Amino acid sequence: MEFKLSFKVNDHIYLRDPESSELGMLMVKNAIELIHNIGFEQFTFKKLALEMNTTEATIYRYFENKHRMLLYILNWYWSYMEYLVIYRIQNLKDSKSKLKTIIEILTNDLPESNGKLEYNRAYLTQIVIAESSKVYLVKDIKEINKEEVFKPYKDLCAKIASIIKEYNPKYKYGHSLSTTIIEASHQQQYFAKHLPRLTDIKNKNEREYTALFLEELLFKVLS
Amino acid sequence: MEFKLSFKVNDHIYLRDPESSELGMLMVKNAIELIHNIGFEQFTFKKLALEMNTTEATIYRYFENKHRMLLYILNWYWSYMEYLVIYRIQNLKDSKSKLKTIIEILTNDLPESNGKLEYNRAYLTQIVIAESSKVYLVKDIKEINKEEVFKPYKDLCAKIASIIKEYNPKYKYGHSLSTTIIEASHQQQYFAKHLPRLTDIKNKNEREYTALFLEELLFKVLS
DNA sequence: TATTAATAATAGTAATACTATTATTATTTT
DNA sequence: AAAATAATAATAGTATTACTATTATTAATA
Secondary structure (H helix, E strand, O other): OOOOOOOOOOOOOOOOOHHHOHHHHHHHHHHHHHHHHHOOOOOOHHHHHHHOOOOHHHHHOOOOOHHHHHHHHHHHHHHHHHHHHHHHHOOOOOHHHHHHHHHHHHOOOOOOOOOOOOOOHHHHHHHHHHHHHHHOOOOOHHHHHHOOOOHHHHHHHHHHHHHHHHHOOOOOOHHHHHHHHHHHHHHHHHHHHHOHHHOOOOOOOHHHHHHHHHHHHHHHHOO | OOOOOOOOOOOOOOOOOHHHOHHHHHHHHHHHHHHHHHOOOOOOHHHHHHHOOOOHHHHHOOOOOHHHHHHHHHHHHHHHHHHHHHHHHOOOOOHHHHHHHHHHHHOOOOOOOOOOOOOOHHHHHHHHHHHHHHHOOOOOHHHHHHOOOOHHHHHHHHHHHHHHHHHOOOOOOHHHHHHHHHHHHHHHHHHHHHOHHHOOOOOOOHHHHHHHHHHHHHHHHOO
């Protein structure tokens, strides 16, 4: 039996499911590369269309705008993250090693998946680090949130919070601690690379550094 | 003697110092209101010009683009924050109450200043919460950072790190903990307000909630 | 008083973020 | 196999954004 890694993303996010066609899948794959290369602000549907030899209008039939496309990509990422957490934790007995595994997952590239969608995992990770906050730091967050499009993030947060509770049932801020860990894992990697004086990094790589910082923080907070 | 609250912002940020004229000051004041009202993405120099009965071209003689304007506003904020930390801490003896004061400063509106610049402090706080990460999460961070335009943030971070060191000389991640606290203070307030399921907020207000979460976190990490 | 500097008014451009229309091709239904 | 439906490509067009340039007018300074 082959396991198919395919996450159903809330269909409010797209106009037409990009997984429903070759073109749609190619679109997301190319978008990840292009956003990684030029950044979300410079990214346009026109440039994406040019890159993949199609037209702007065609892309607009899949996604309402580029914000929705980024949201789609992040939903995929968050869903995958939650799956990874569940999968890699299932055989672990003590909650301490579960939490360690979570930190590890949060500070490494996505592992190879065997589903049909083969995105560039290193690029995807970079996009999450540099662009993810832009999907919720928007003026119309209220209306967007009504469509349940942040459910995968909330689910991931709840999952991590449940393991935090398992480790220390008395701790009252499991969800906030989860989001703080998640966001800090991106931030610290970004700062370590681009604004190192906002961190204490010496010569290690950003991931290893971030993992050490977060692990110590997490266990001290929960002690 | 009257104390004048005026922070010299790195002059790479502007083309012409907005503090050097009435119009310049009005520009920043109006920008803060407009960014607060419509969000940074929707904010344009055209709209700002319309708002204050001047022209786009005039604003462009002060700032290269809207990103620089936001950077200017945040530099002002970070400098003010550092000043506030130093000022409110000077008479405190033990480093524990110093850290508590820092959390308090980070989770409250800016206090009334007696300088000539009277920005809307509540709006400014909201801008920092919702828009600040957009100044460094940009593709050209490398070149921008060369101009030293993030110095006030780094200084604030270093200042807080020094007090962390004072409290616990053995702790190795003072700078990362500072930025984590600063960024989390914005994030958690934002989440508590707009995406509450990413937090554990019940019925308190977002600030009080965030302060409690951060204070507990900080002292546990440093114990 | 002359010079310089700042602003207002106006115009213009390339790029962005879309929408609309039609022809062509592929897929599905009858 | 023909007819109907759906997806795409090609093309065109619009309002807005993010600027730059020019000139006339007003204010400040030498």
